[in-house]
Amino acid sequence: MVTEITISDAERKMLSEAGYGDPAINYYLEKKYMGYIEDADKISQKIGSCGDIMKVYLKIDENHIINDARYEITGCAGAIAAAMVTVDLVKGKTIDEALKINDGDIFKVLENIPEKKHHCIQLAVKTMHKGLKEYKTEKIL
Ligand code: FES
Numbered sequence: 696m697v698t699e700i701t702i703s704d705a706e707r708k709m710l711s712e713a714g715y716g717d718p719a720i721n722y723y724l725e726k727k728y729m730g731y732i733e734d735a736d737k738i739s740q741k742i743g744s745c746g747d748i749m750k751v752y753l754k755i756d757e758n759h760i761i762n763d764a765r766y767e768i769t770g771c772a773g774a775i776a777a778a779m780v781t782v783d784l785v786k787g788k789t790i791d792e793a794l795k796i797n798d799g800d801i802f803k804v805l806e807n808i809p810e811k812k813h814h815c816i817q818l819a820v821k822t823m824h825k826g827l828k829e830y831k832t833e834k835i836l
Contacts, residue, residue, distance in 0.1 A: 703724055707724065714808065714810075715773070715776070715805075718806045719776045719808050723779075727779060728764060728778070729779070731767055736753055739822065739829050741821055741825055743818035744814055745814065745815075749767070751766055751823055752764060753826050758789070761789075761790065766781075766782070770815060770818070773809070776805055777816040777818075777820075780819075781819045781820060784804070790830065
């Protein structure tokens, strides 16, 4: 007998078996902040130690509040999930508050990802911080 399963069911099962927590899987499948912002106030990019690339787009208002962010990513499920969480954590915060967000904060939301994927969290955070720091330098904040 063949059981019909959807692609996302199959992905969910594979990721769960690989050690991804449910929140991490949901963030990865939903990809709610993947893409770009046409009129971004800042665009920045970083290449991870694995060779994968992340590009971040930021919308920042006159009070230095991050109104929106998007990522374009050539990377793994861990990188995508971590980047999506990063956006959720920085949205509505000031640049300086967002610069305090660290890998541990992202990991807490993800609940779990395989240990060999922890550098992917770093890539998401470092890319965000790079964009924010560059914005600060350019605007001399
Ligand atoms: Fe390259 Fe995860 S971002 S392996």
